[in-house]
Amino acid sequence: MTARPNIARVLCDRSGPDRAFDYRIPDELSAEITIGSIVRIDLHGRKIGGWVKEFDPSDALPADELLPLRRVSGSGPDELVIGLAEWSAQRWAGRRSQFFRAASPPRVVRSIGTATYSTLSPEPRSPATTRLLARNGGVLRLPPTSDVLPSLWSCVERGPVLVVVPGVDDATILKSRVARAGVTTALLPHEWARAAAGVDVVIGTRTAVFARLPELGSIMVIDEHDERLQSEASPTWHAREVAAERGRRSGIPLILVSATPTPEALHERVIEAPSREREITGWPEIVIADLSNDSSAPGGRLSSTVIEELRNPSRRVLCVVNRKGTSKLLACRSCRELATCERCESVMSQPDDDLLSCAKCGSERPMTCLNCHGMSFSNLRPGTARLVKELAAAAGRPARVVDADTEPDWSSGPAVEVLVGTEAVLHRVTHADTVVVLDIDSEVLAPRFRAGEQTLSLLTRAARLVGRKADGGRLIVQTRQIDHPLLVAMSRIAPGDATEIERAQREQLKLPPYGAIAVIEGTGAADFVQSLPDSVRVGGTGDRRQVRATNPEVLGRALALGQRPAKGRLRVAVNPGR
DNA sequence: CGGACAAGCTGA
DNA sequence: CAGCTTGTCCGG
Numbered sequence: 328m329t330a331r332p333n334i335a336r337v338l339c340d341r342s343g344p345d346r347a348f349d350y351r352i353p354d355e356l357s358a359e360i361t362i363g364s365i366v367r368i369d370l371h372g373r374k375i376g377g378w379v380k381e382f383d384p385s386d387a388l389p390a391d392e393l394l395p396l397r398r399v400s401g402s403g404p405d406e407l408v409i410g411l412a413e414w415s416a417q418r419w420a421g422r423r424s425q426f427f428r429a430a431s432p433p434r435v436v437r438s439i440g441t442a443t444y445s446t447l448s449p450e451p452r453s454p455a456t457t458r459l460l461a462r463n464g465g466v467l468r469l470p471p472t473s474d475v476l477p478s479l480w481s482c483v484e485r486g487p488v489l490v491v492v493p494g495v496d497d498a499t500i501l502k503s504r505v506a507r508a509g510v511t512t513a514l515l516p517h518e519w520a521r522a523a524a525g526v527d528v529v530i531g532t533r534t535a536v537f538a539r540l541p542e543l544g545s546i547m548v549i550d551e552h553d554e555r556l557q558s559e560a561s562p563t564w565h566a567r568e569v570a571a572e573r574g575r576r577s578g579i580p581l582i583l584v585s586a587t588p589t590p591e592a593l594h595e596r597v598i599e600a601p602s603r604e605r606e607i608t609g610w611p612e613i614v615i616a617d618l619s620n621d622s623s624a625p626g627g628r629l630s631s632t633v634i635e636e637l638r639n640p641s642r643r644v645l646c647v648v649n650r651k652g653t654s655k656l657l658a659c660r661s662c663r664e665l666a667t668c669e670r671c672e673s674v675m676s677q678p679d680d681d682l683l684s685c686a687k688c689g690s691e692r693p694m695t696c697l698n699c700h701g702m703s704f705s706n707l708r709p710g711t712a713r714l715v716k717e718l719a720a721a722a723g724r725p726a727r728v729v730d731a732d733t734e735p736d737w738s739s740g741p742a743v744e745v746l747v748g749t750e751a752v753l754h755r756v757t758h759a760d761t762v763v764v765l766d767i768d769s770e771v772l773a774p775r776f777r778a779g780e781q782t783l784s785l786l787t788r789a790a791r792l793v794g795r796k797a798d799g800g801r802l803i804v805q806t807r808q809i810d811h812p813l814l815v816a817m818s819r820i821a822p823g824d825a826t827e828i829e830r831a832q833r834e835q836l837k838l839p840p841y842g843a844i845a846v847i848e849g850t851g852a853a854d855f856v857q858s859l860p861d862s863v864r865v866g867g868t869g870d871r872r873q874v875r876a877t878n879p880e881v882l883g884r885a886l887a888l889g890q891r892p893a894k895g896r897l898r899v900a901v902n903p904g905r
Numbered sequence: 906c907g908g909a910c911a912a913g914c915t916g917a
Numbered sequence: 918c919a920g921c922t923t924g925t926c927c928g929g
Contacts, residue, residue, distance in 0.1 A: 337929090342906035348929040371908065371928045393929055893925070 331357045332382035333390045337368055338423055340376040345422040347380060351393040360396075363404045363539075365431060367397035378403050378427050380413075401437055402523065404430035405539050411573055412537060418572075418879055420845065420886040420899045421562025430537035432519035442525030442541065444487070449480045449508045455599040456481035456582060460545060464580030465597030468823065470609020471586040471790040472800075473601075475549055476504060478584060483510060483527055485580075486544025489573075490530045491566050493553035494754070501549075502530045533558070533566035536573060543579055546570050551585040551592045552784045557904045565902070567591065568879075586610075586790070587783035587822045590830040594840040600823055607820050611793045611800030613786075615818045619807040628714070629721055630805055633763050637722035640742040645759040646718060646726075647789065648711055648749055649769045659696035660703040660732055669697065677704065711747060714765070718745050729755055753788045761801045762789040768806055771813060775905060776838045779813055779829040786817055837875075839902045843882040845874040846900045851892030855899075858890035 331352075338347045350368055352360060360366070364379045374397060387393075404412065404427065412426035456478040459465040467478060482488040492498050502514045505528050513522035515531030515538050522529045523539040531538065533556050536546075548556065548570050557565040567583065568591070574581035583592045586609075601609065616632040629637075637644055659666070666675045666683055668690060675683040677694070684691045694702055711728055719726040724742040729735050735755040738744045746756060753762075764770075770782045786802065793800035806814055816825035834841045847855055848871050856865040856872045863876045863885045876882035882901060891897055 334929095339928090344906080344928070346928080350929065368929090371906095373907080375906095388929070 332360070334383050334387045334393065335360065335366070335379045335396060336381040336384050336387070337366060337377040337396070338380050338427060339368075339370060340378070340424050340428065343370070343375065345416075345424055349384065349387045349393055350396045351390045353395045356396055356399055359399050361402075362406050363402070363409055365400045365403040365435075367400060369394050369397060376400065378409070378431070380409055401435040402432065402439055402520070403427075403539075404537065407573075407576060408537055408539050410576065411569060414572055415564050415569055416562070417883045417887060418568070419562035419564045419901045420883060421564065425562065426537065426564075429534045430539070432523075433516045436520045436523070439520050440524040443511045443521075444525060445509060445511050445527055447509050447527075448484050449510060451477045452481040452484065453477040454481075455601075457484075459582055459597060459599055460485055460580050462580075462597050464545070464574060464582055465599065466551075466588050466592050467582055467584045468588060468598060468600045469584055469586060470601060470606055471787050472609050472611075472795050473605075475501075475547075475584055476508075478582065479505070479528070479547065482545045482547055482582065487525065487540065487542055488528050488545050488547060489535065489538065489540060489543055489570075490528060490547045490549060491533060491536050491556070491570060492530065492549045493532065493555035495532055497549070498530050498532055498535075505530070536566045536569045543577055545580045545582060546574050547582045547584060549584045550787075551583040552587050552589050552780065552787060554781065554784065554904050559904065561898045561900050563900045563903045565591075565904075586787045588826055589780050590826070590833045591840045593826065593830050606822070608795060608797060610796065610820045610822075611790050611802045612796040613790075613818050613820060614801065614803045615809060615814050616803050616805045617807075617809045618805050619809065628717060628765065633765075633803055633805060634721045636761055636763065636801070636803060637718065637724075637745060640724055642760040643737050643743050643758070644722075644745050644761045644763060645752065645756055645792070646714075646745060646747045646763045646765055647752060647785075648714060648747060648765050649767075659699060659701045661696070661699055661701040666696070666704055711749070715747055718747060750785060753785070753792060756792065758794075759792050760799055761803060762793050763803045763805070764789065765805055767804045767814065768808060771806075771808070771811060776833070776836070776844075777904060779832065782813060783817075783822070783825055783829070787822075839879075843876045843879040844902055845882055845886060846898075846903055847872040847874060848898045848900070849896035851897040854892055855889045855897055858888070859885050860888055 333352055334349050335352050336347045336349050360379060362379055366377055366379055367374055368377050408430045412430050413423055415426045416423040456467055459467060492501060498514060502512050505512045510528055511526040512528045512530060513526045515522060515535040525541045529538055529540060548567050551567055556567055557563060570581050614632060616630040618630050668675055677683060681694050682691055683694055715726045715728055722745050726745040726747055729746050729748040729752050770785060771778060789802050793802055812828050813825050850870055852870050852872045856874060862881050863874045866873045876885060886899060
């Protein structure tokens with residue numbers, strides 16, 4: 328143990344400067360303070376929180392010229408995680424305090440308990456994962472219906488594992504399965520202190536990648552292709568990339584698990600793919616339905632393949648409609664009747680809390696449903712409302728929209744309802760016999776560089792919902808581009824080929840991971856990009872600019888040098904998801 | 906972010 | 918030129 332520190336360099340929390348200031352450590356606090364401690368400080372006459380990130384820095388003022396620390400509030404991230412947070416702030420051009428907060432417990436932790444490791448090493452294990460671990464990690468391509476548990480057990484054999492999953496529900500389910508096997512676990516962020524003390528398996532969503540852990544044998548990122556692993560808000564940090572950096576810093580392997588790995592995952596990594604036979608049995612039947620020369624559809628939105636499926640009353644069919652357009656329709660929450668105008672029958676909007684108004688003729692009425700006198704309305708996308716009628720007519724059985732307000736269960740009547748929803752429905756409904764993707768083209772052709780990646784992610788999600796072909800699972804994908812290579816590869820159950828198509832395209836266009844992009848938005852965008860060094864290339868006009876660099880490190884360093892406007896808005900999104 | 910202070914604006 | 922508003926700077 329070195330001499331007691333006299334000075335603490337503290338990074339400020341919340342608003343204010345994203346800067347660190349030095350404080351004198353009073354004698355009575357020196358015993359309990361550590362690097363990462365969460366402390367209270369005085370700054371400019373205000374009491375604020377912060378993190379100790381360094382002791383006795385060489386460029387500090389003499390201790391007697393500094394203000395004293397007020398108190399130590401509790402435990403925070405350790406040195407490894409602090410380094411990871413600082414690296415992330417640079418990589419995604421965000422505030423350090425934001426990442427430090429992600430690395431801190433949700434509630435004050437006064438003391439960290441003792442480790443609870445078990446000596447169990449459960450079976451069965453995954454030989455492919457064991458091989459990857461021996462080669463310092465890589466990509467495990469696992470068909471969507473395959474269980475990840477054997478892979479996790481392979482990791483557990485090596486020591487404590489950090490498992491990052493996309494959704495909160497994924498985390499809770501996995502945690503209970505792991506606990507049932509007699510292996511000790513901690514679920515983040517709630518069990519931050521338990522994880523910091525030491526358990527066999529730490530599970531959480533993307534922020535868990537910043538968890539403080541006393542020792543670690545490996546890291547797993549499950550469903551690496553899932554968009555939820557990336558923050559939608561700026562800074563647009565991605566848990567996969569942070570996990571990779573954490574693995575590098577700790578010298579431990581990272582296992583990326585996905586049925587359809589992204590180009591970022593495949594980049595410079597060893598890949599373990601399933602046998603052709605396991606691949607085929609691990610996916611549902613995938614049918615590509617041609618919409619381009621199929622006239623059986625009224626309105627041209629349903630192919631004969633889909634209509635046939637809809638007419639089979641024993642099959643639970645879930646139709647996914649892609650998000651398109653932003654205008655909204657109001658539908659009664661109780662009877663689902665659309666809010667239409669009594670005079671001109673056009674749709675009505677809701678200018679304030681208790682009034683409906685007609686956009687066409689201007690007439691107004693209270694928020695009441697004409698059909699059932701219900702007083703509560705929900706928003707529908709115009710496409711969805713019309714589509715429900717079309718689908719019900721084609722199916723000869725009722726169709727119902729599933730959104731945030733409706734129960735996701737199938738009706739138990741003589742004929743099962745057809746369910747309809749936007750992509751979010753794939754997270755709400757847990758099982759179906761068939762998923763119909765009504766318009767994959769709007770996904771494949773979307774004007775974003777991740778369009779292909781997101782298409783594959785959607786298909787993987789849908790595949791998991793219907794299950795294996797042997798169990799009746801079927802995935803019908805409607806398209807007007809029957810020859811699209813991505814769709815052809817998927818219909819042949821060759822996700823390896825599909826991910827390779829996507830990877831090669833990114834490489835050719837120098838898009839991530841073969842280059843780095845930042846999207847700069849806001850009134851300060853023009854001035855900001857002008858102030859950047861020559862190491863980056865800038866494009867775009869007005870309040871929306873793009874910055875490109877050869878790699879994320881160069882981009883991060885350049886963005887850190889940019890002049891942020893004193894006033895006006897600026898959003899910097901590095902390698903954004905959307 | 907928000908307090909401090911300096912530079913600009915207004916009205917008698 | 919006092920009294921107020923607006924802008925810019927900076928914090929240990």
